[in-house]
Amino acid sequence: MKILSANAIRKVDAYTIEHEPVSDYGLMQRAAGALTEWLLERIPSGTHVVVLAGSGNNGGDALVAARLLMLSGFSVSTYCCHHQVTVSPTCIIAKDALLAIPDADCKEVAGRDFFPRIESTDWVIDGLFGSGLNRPLQGLAVDCVQLVNRSGATVVAIDVPSGLPTDGDFVVDPELCIHATYTLTFQLPKLSFLFAEHELLTGEWSVLDIGLNRNAIENAETSFHMITHDDAAALLHQRAKFAHKGHFGHALMIGGSRGKIGAVVLASRACLHSGVGLLSVHLPQGGELVLHTAVPEAMVEADQNEKYVTHVEISGKHNAVGIGCGLGTHPQTAKALEDILTRAICPMVIDADALNLIATHPELKSLLSANTIVTPHPVEFDRLAGKSSSGAERLENARQWAVDHQCVVVLKGAYTAVINALGEVWFNSTGNPGMATAGSGDVLTGILLALLAQDYDPFDAARLGVYLHGLAGDLASNATSQEFLTAGVLIDFLGSAFKKMQKE
Numbered sequence: 001m002k003i004l005s006a007n008a009i010r011k012v013d014a015y016t017i018e019h020e021p022v023s024d025y026g027l028m029q030r031a032a033g034a035l036t037e038w039l040l041e042r043i044p045s046g047t048h049v050v051v052l053a054g055s056g057n058n059g060g061d062a063l064v065a066a067r068l069l070m071l072s073g074f075s076v077s078t079y080c081c082h083h084q085v086t087v088s089p090t091c092i093i094a095k096d097a098l099l100a101i102p103d104a105d106c107k108e109v110a111g112r113d114f115f116p117r118i119e120s121t122d123w124v125i126d127g128l129f130g131s132g133l134n135r136p137l138q139g140l141a142v143d144c145v146q147l148v149n150r151s152g153a154t155v156v157a158i159d160v161p162s163g164l165p166t167d168g169d170f171v172v173d174p175e176l177c178i179h180a181t182y183t184l185t186f187q188l189p190k191l192s193f194l195f196a197e198h199e200l201l202t203g204e205w206s207v208l209d210i211g212l213n214r215n216a217i218e219n220a221e222t223s224f225h226m227i228t229h230d231d232a233a234a235l236l237h238q239r240a241k242f243a244h245k246g247h248f249g250h251a252l253m254i255g256g257s258r259g260k261i262g263a264v265v266l267a268s269r270a271c272l273h274s275g276v277g278l279l280s281v282h283l284p285q286g287g288e289l290v291l292h293t294a295v296p297e298a299m300v301e302a303d304q305n306e307k308y309v310t311h312v313e314i315s316g317k318h319n320a321v322g323i324g325c326g327l328g329t330h331p332q333t334a335k336a337l338e339d340i341l342t343r344a345i346c347p348m349v350i351d352a353d354a355l356n357l358i359a360t361h362p363e364l365k366s367l368l369s370a371n372t373i374v375t376p377h378p379v380e381f382d383r384l385a386g387k388s389s390s391g392a393e394r395l396e397n398a399r400q401w402a403v404d405h406q407c408v409v410v411l412k413g414a415y416t417a418v419i420n421a422l423g424e425v426w427f428n429s430t431g432n433p434g435m436a437t438a439g440s441g442d443v444l445t446g447i448l449l450a451l452l453a454q455d456y457d458p459f460d461a462a463r464l465g466v467y468l469h470g471l472a473g474d475l476a477s478n479a480t481s482q483e484f485l486t487a488g489v490l491i492d493f494l495g496s497a498f499k500k501m502q503k504e
């Protein structure tokens with residue numbers, strides 16, 4: 001699923017009006033119709049609805065919705081906040097249609113004195129600004145937004161919360177933006193919804209299909225996509241009837257240090273449960289018995305050092321190498337990492353402490369082979385690439401990092417971004433806050449290592465891997481709860497996640 005910029009959506013909108021039997025007002029009616037249908041399923045009967053309409057088409061959508069809600073029997077008070085001299089022609093048509101209803105309550109907000117009174121039991125429909133917003137809010141619009149935010153009412157934002165830039169192209173002061181309870185966006189998700197700092201502004205968001213032209217969406221250019229179930233399922237390899245374990249690769253997992261052997265245990269278990277043929281684990285000698293006991297399917301290559309990794313024999317027998325889980329950052333481990341990066345010729349996934357070591361030894365970056373997968377969480381990424389002041393800035397830095405180092409960057413979070421060496425971004429659509437628990441990143445490393453060993457292209461492995469990881473988390477939290485979820489439980493649900501991906 002594509003994520004388009006406000007500008008690209010405007011073009012799709014115009015193409016739809018030009019090539020389909022629908023006018024701009026017709027499209028607005030469709031948008032407001034979808035919105036009203038959603039509202040009618042949820043607003044308690046008898047609720048007083050306050051509709052706020054701006055001067056653009058977002059305001060037009062709000063005015064059509066006001067009319068439809070009135071016709072459905074709701075008590076609706078509408079306020080037009082004309083922040084501009086020119087009002088969109090479609091917005092004027094929508095207003096005239098509203099005023100044609102007997103008892104239509106539609107007031108002009110000429111100043112603060114004209115503001116509505118909003119009760120906490122009201123529902124507010126926010127149609128002040130949509131995808132046309134191109135600068136931070138000022139003046140009366142700010143007062144209006146603050147009135148809504150302090151009211152305690154349920155707020156439904158049309159398309160985007162007013163004040164939030166659709167493409168995240170400027171940093172928003174939360175005081176200058178509607179804090180929506182729900183955001184109902186049209187046709188496609190918007191980039192700015194995917195940044196953590198905007199959760200307070202969008203609330204729970206969903207996409208309403210308003211039938212924009214499919215070809216126009218197909219042909220629209222963008223670097224941003226969302227991984228859907230079908231996208232991920234299409235990447236999954238089929239297993240041949242006569243396949244044997246030699247077909248599914250021999251992976252080498254390197255990790256662990258004293259006190260952090262569990263990380264490599266989790267990653268190894270996840271790797272074996274993601275279809276790898278053979279797994280060897282290199283860890284400090286002190287962890288050998290633990291690994292043999294916890295993961296009897298794995299072969300163990302113990303380091304000569306008791307507490308941390310100091311030297312790894314890299315041979316041609318491994319099809320993929322994973323390194324970093326619980327590794328620690330001892331100077332001798334840094335030396336071992338340098339040696340591995342110099343000698344390994346197979347695909348690699350690099351996580352956690354191996355990334356921290358690269359951050360403190362930046363000369364190691366030049367040793368990364370093309371298409372290596374790196375899996376930083378935001379703090380690890382900032383250590384690698386420098387601090388970012390917003391989600392949008394971090395995403396841009398991660399795209400640049402992927403291009404500069406010709407790597408696949410998996411920037412982890414609620415909407416994990418998988419970025420290839422061309423700077424193309426695919427956001428994950430699975431997963432839940434139950435996964436914010438120790439070791440869930442180690443599970444992802446194990447999955448990715450298994451897919452690399454099975455000869456998946458690294459970008460495909462990363463997209464399929466993050467989707468499966470999040471899906472396992474969703475299945476686990478549905479069957480138990482987000483609180484109950486641990487990394488171990490996540491692994492237990494990997495089987496069901498794979499099953500959901502297979503063709504019936």
Ligand SMILES: NC(=O)C1=CN([C@@H]2O[C@H](COP(=O)(O)OP(=O)(O)OC[C@H]3O[C@@H](n4cnc5c(N)ncnc54)[C@H](OP(=O)(O)O)[C@@H]3O)[C@@H](O)[C@H]2O)[C@@H](O)CC1
Pocket residue numbers: 009010013027028031054055056057058059060061083084088128129130131132133134135136137138141158159160186187210212
């Ligand atoms: N495409 C679709 O799929 C469909 C879209 N539809 C709807 O249309 C909405 C987009 O409508 P829109 O283009 O008229 O823009 P909107 O957000 O109402 O803003 C109006 C104007 O405000 C101005 N302005 C900007 N920032 C400002 C600021 N800080 N303070 C003051 N003024 C500011 C700026 O004009 P400027 O001042 O730059 O000349 C801008 O043009 C979209 O979100 C959706 O709800 C549906 O109806 C049908 C299907």
Ligand SMILES: Nc1ncnc2c1ncn2[C@@H]1O[C@H](COP(=O)(O)OP(=O)(O)O)[C@@H](O)[C@H]1O
Pocket residue numbers: 377412413414415416430431432433434435436437438439440441442443444469470
């Ligand atoms: N709120 C969330 N929603 C979806 N996925 C999440 C959420 N929080 C964490 N995750 C996922 O859990 C994993 C956590 O990884 P990481 O931070 O490396 O954990 P650890 O270091 O404990 O293994 C990532 O894959 C991340 O995408």
Ligand SMILES: [K+]
Pocket residue numbers: 058126127128129130157158159160161162
């Ligand atoms: K809005």
